[in-house]
Amino acid sequence: MSNVTVIGTQWGDEGKGKIVDWLASRADIVVRFQGGHNAGHTLVVGDQVYKLSLLPSGLVRGKTGVIGNGVVVDPEALLTEIDRVTAQGLTVTPETLWIAENAPLILPIHAATDRAREAARGERKIGTTGRGIGPAYEDKVARRAIRLCDLAEPETLDWKLDELLLHHNTLLAGLGADTFTKQALLDHLNRLAPRVLPFACSVWERLDEARRAGRRILFEGAQAVMLDVDHGTYPFVTSSNTIAAVAASGSGVGPSSIGFVLGIAKAYATRVGEGPFPSELHDETGRTLGQRGHEFGTVTGRPRRCGWFDAMLARRAVKVGGVNGIALTKLDVLDGLDEVKICTSYTLDGKSITSFPASPAAQARVKPVYETMPGWSETTQGARSWADLPAQAIKYVRRIEELIEAPVTLLSTSPERDDTILMRDPFED
Numbered sequence: 001m002s003n004v005t006v007i008g009t010q011w012g013d014e015g016k017g018k019i020v021d022w023l024a025s026r027a028d029i030v031v032r033f034q035g036g037h038n039a040g041h042t043l044v045v046g047d048q049v050y051k052l053s054l055l056p057s058g059l060v061r062g063k064t065g066v067i068g069n070g071v072v073v074d075p076e077a078l079l080t081e082i083d084r085v086t087a088q089g090l091t092v093t094p095e096t097l098w099i100a101e102n103a104p105l106i107l108p109i110h111a112a113t114d115r116a117r118e119a120a121r122g123e124r125k126i127g128t129t130g131r132g133i134g135p136a137y138e139d140k141v142a143r144r145a146i147r148l149c150d151l152a153e154p155e156t157l158d159w160k161l162d163e164l165l166l167h168h169n170t171l172l173a174g175l176g177a178d179t180f181t182k183q184a185l186l187d188h189l190n191r192l193a194p195r196v197l198p199f200a201c202s203v204w205e206r207l208d209e210a211r212r213a214g215r216r217i218l219f220e221g222a223q224a225v226m227l228d229v230d231h232g233t234y235p236f237v238t239s240s241n242t243i244a245a246v247a248a249s250g251s252g253v254g255p256s257s258i259g260f261v262l263g264i265a266k267a268y269a270t271r272v273g274e275g276p277f278p279s280e281l282h283d284e285t286g287r288t289l290g291q292r293g294h295e296f297g298t299v300t301g302r303p304r305r306c307g308w309f310d311a312m313l314a315r316r317a318v319k320v321g322g323v324n325g326i327a328l329t330k331l332d333v334l335d336g337l338d339e340v341k342i343c344t345s346y347t348l349d350g351k352s353i354t355s356f357p358a359s360p361a362a363q364a365r366v367k368p369v370y371e372t373m374p375g376w377s378e379t380t381q382g383a384r385s386w387a388d389l390p391a392q393a394i395k396y397v398r399r400i401e402e403l404i405e406a407p408v409t410l411l412s413t414s415p416e417r418d419d420t421i422l423m424r425d426p427f428e429d
């Protein structure tokens with residue numbers, strides 16, 4: 001019996017929510033290990049639609065949810081989300097939600113710095129979610145972060161706020177943005193502390209106990225490998241590592257505990273924010289994919305850029321992410337197209353290249369090389385077995401497997417939880 005770690009293999013928004021929800025129903029504990037409330041998961045359960053940014057998806061299934069030390073936690077966003085799902089009928093208590101006491105916090109000053117810097121970048125902006133994720137991770141590494149446990153220590157909070165304000169106010173003033181007072185931040189934290197602190201605990205210890213008791217743990221990644229701060233399309237990335245290895249360090253378990261790594265890939269590609277996207281479509285087909293796939297950001301509502309499946313980048317995500325199997329989503333969005341294309345290699349300045357370059361200047365000049373396959377007129381929507389799929393759709397999936405060097409172990413054919421074809425149960429691996 002294995003644990004399972006789920007990561008995105010493209011630029012996020014691969015439809016992780018549904019897969020994680022499906023897996024969560026078979027797990028005991030669901031752990032978030034990186035990112036923050038920049039993530040957006042939509043879960044459709046019966047007639048209820050849950051939009052989660054920070055809370056682990058398992059809570060919707062009545063499982064224990066864990067926010068690990070690798071996550072940056074905005075306490076205000078957390079409480080707003082808890083209130084929202086509570087109004088939808090869920091129960092969130094310190095018994096069902098554990099938050100690492102050593103998790104760094106996002107304060108309003110982080111979002112202000114994030115937005116002021118983006119504005120200053122002008123045309124070179126990254127297209128961040130503006131939620132303070134980057135500045136909060138920077139503060140963690142710079143050793144000036146306020147962590148959840150600090151909310152219980154007024155003296156620590158006092159000197160840490162001085163250090164934080166010195167850094168951020170200097171920057172904000174330099175950028176011509178409004179600065180913050182210590183009292184405003186202190187009031188903010190003191191107001192939230194009594195409701196947030198009861199969730200704080202020693203997550204590594206509880207996970208160790210759970211592991212030894214044989215409980216099934218699902219590690220739920222946010223964003224995706226192409227947004228990884230090391231392995232993604234830097235600098236157009238998020239500020240955390242998003243690969244499966246981080247499930248261990250971001251929650252306090254050993255690397256052998258992360259289990260089967262399930263990579264989520266959409267049957268085409270999308271991206272929000274700026275940055276290179278070699279297989280992006282600027283034509284009618286791109287618009288069709290966007291409309292059919294309802295490609296609008298869960299967090300920001302921005303329309304997503306759409307394009308063909310990029311097997312070069314997905315293969316790389318499989319390798320650096322340590323992916324054992326793929327869950328392919330939204331195949332039905334391609335139904336009815338005369339032909340479908342897969343990006344199988346690139347050219348750079350007219351020369352064929354076998355790997356996506358690291359330099360952003362070269363990345364922007366990369367041109368895709370496509371393999372074209374006939375489309376299928378039949379619907380794949382709602383298919384629940386391999387036999388329900390048209391032959392051309394099967395060929396398309398098989399070709400993807402071949403190119404990215406990973407098996408498709410799960411196929412999702414609609415937003416409904418049960419419209420899933422399971423080739424291999426990752427928990428049984």
Ligand code: IMP
Pocket residue numbers: 011012013038039040126127128129130131132133134222223227236237238239272273274
């Ligand atoms: P940040 O994470 O807010 O700093 O944004 C950095 C980049 O990551 C931007 O291009 C965002 O659009 C992108 N990003 C962050 N979170 C997500 C996500 O959950 N899905 C897709 N893109 C994301």
